[in-house]
Amino acid sequence: MATSKDYGLGEHTFPRGWFMIADSAKVDSKPQSLRFFGQDFALYRGASGRVVLLDAYCPHMGTHLACETTSFVVQDGRVEGDSIRCPYHGWRFNADGKCDDIPYSDAPIPRAAKVKSWPVEERLGGVFVWHDPEGGEPEWAAPDLPEWQDKSWVQWQFDDLGTLACHPQEIIDNIADCSHLGPLHGSTVQFFENEFRGHLAIQRQGGGHRTLVSADGKSAMLITDTVYHGPGVLLSHLTGMHDSIIFIAHTPIDDGVVHVWHALLVKAASGLPVANESDIVAARAYQQSALWSFAQDFGIWANKRPNLHGMYVSGDGPHRKARAWYKQFYNPRARKQEFLAEAEGVYSPQGMPGAPVAARGEMSLAAAVAAG
Ligand code: FES
Ligand SMILES: [Fe+2]
Incomplete structure (x- = not known):
């Protein structure tokens, strides 16, 4: 198998652009674990209908937000509104990726308690993400017909x-x-x-x-x-x-x-x-x-x-x-x-x-x- 480097494509391993990541019909309040661009993600649909794509790993102790299924956090409903709770200690992250609740601590929530939230669009029955190694805004609109x-x-x-x-x-x-x-x-x-x-x-x-x-x-x-x-x-x-x-x-x-x-x-x-x-x-x-x-x-x-x-x-x-x-x-x-x-x-x-x-x-x- 050859890599982007072998093809001499350029400075980045993965390209900039809109990419399909899921079939819209299959995205619901049960979080899914996804892997794209060499990274792991959690994907779910919040109560408002918004599709949320977050980096997978909780900043507290590194738990995958979408994988564990036996935790009581999961059994009691991991997605609250448009937010998701980590199955390990119950920290909650909103759709923008910011932690907004640590259920057992009165201390202020650390500013770094967040995960990256990715820009996604639902079009043509699919969920599309804008991927840009430089972190820039979309250069063109998501595909549509x-x-x-x-x-x-x-x-x-x-x-x-x-x-x-x-x-x-x-x-x-x-x-x-x-x-x-x-x-x-x-x-x-x-x-x-x-x-x-x-x-x-x-x-x-x-x-x-x-x-x-x-x-x-x-x-x-x-x-x-x-x-x-x-x-x-x-x-x-x-x-x-x-x-x-x-x-x-x-x-x-x-x-x-x-x-x-x-x-x-x-x-x-x-x-x-x-x-x-x-x-x-x-x-x-x-x-x-x-x-x-x-x-x-x-x-x-x-x-x-x-x-x-x-x-x-x-x-x-x-x-x-x-x-x-x-x-x-x-x-x-x-x-x-x-x-x-x-x-x-x-x-x-x-x-x-x-x-x-x-x-x-x-x-x-x-x-x-x-x-x-
Ligand atoms: S590892 Fe996520 S809340 Fe502790
Ligand atoms: Fe062909």
Whole structure:
């Protein structure tokens, strides 16, 4: 397994950006222990509905706030309002991470009695955290889609694909990987281009697809407009059998290990303003097809050796540009322009037409505006 250092990504081990950490539907008043970015966390939903993400370890004597289950603190209800009590001696921490009650002591609460509270947002059915090794404010808005609230679309349920022992660099490589689309996915690519702009990495592609539009991979066209919104969240607009939007999130757990989620938002096939039961059945089945297609990538990543020095030939996508784009997230914000100066622009592999104007811009811009 290779590390961020092995890939020469930059000063930080884990990138800056918004990352999915949980399925909203699974977050309740029972605290969960999570591990991301090489750190341990406690996650729970307070009585107000607010989702709270705290550093896991109590400053008193180092207990994990979310793990112990037999303590009477836990049996009596560990989450009070939006606060959480440590199971060992009952210190209570509010949603901002400050200790506001030590049940057995009259002395003033020490100022250092606090844990870090992380900025989280609930969007698209998920919980997202802003991670920044420099501790800065979010550089762009958390991912969102106008279609999510549109009742003529069927909201997704996440495929939680669990842990993948693969550095996220290998996953990001996919955005520029034109030449895997035919052999791996059965696509007959007719146009392909990448655009790197700020925190967005865009891929515009059109052609047949053996899983998602027609078994022969030729007789129907699938147009995909795929955007990485920062280093951890991909949204891909598909126009083919059903208008739909793929969601893929990968979040580093430790250096070289990620957690992966997949989902598909599908426009109701009935065309009704509110999706009905059969639309939901069709959407779930289409998500299964999309998952099957994604599993083809997943199977490669799960078993490949690290690609530290690719041997690229003409016809391969602009991998070096994609890697330059990705480095901005592993380095101080003040150095971002160095990487953007190398990466920004529109590129197509040699001999491959770029996107026709009709396929360029509109969908990417809509997605970019929605996601900030
Ligand atoms: S270790 Fe948390 S209250 Fe003592
Ligand atoms: Fe792929």
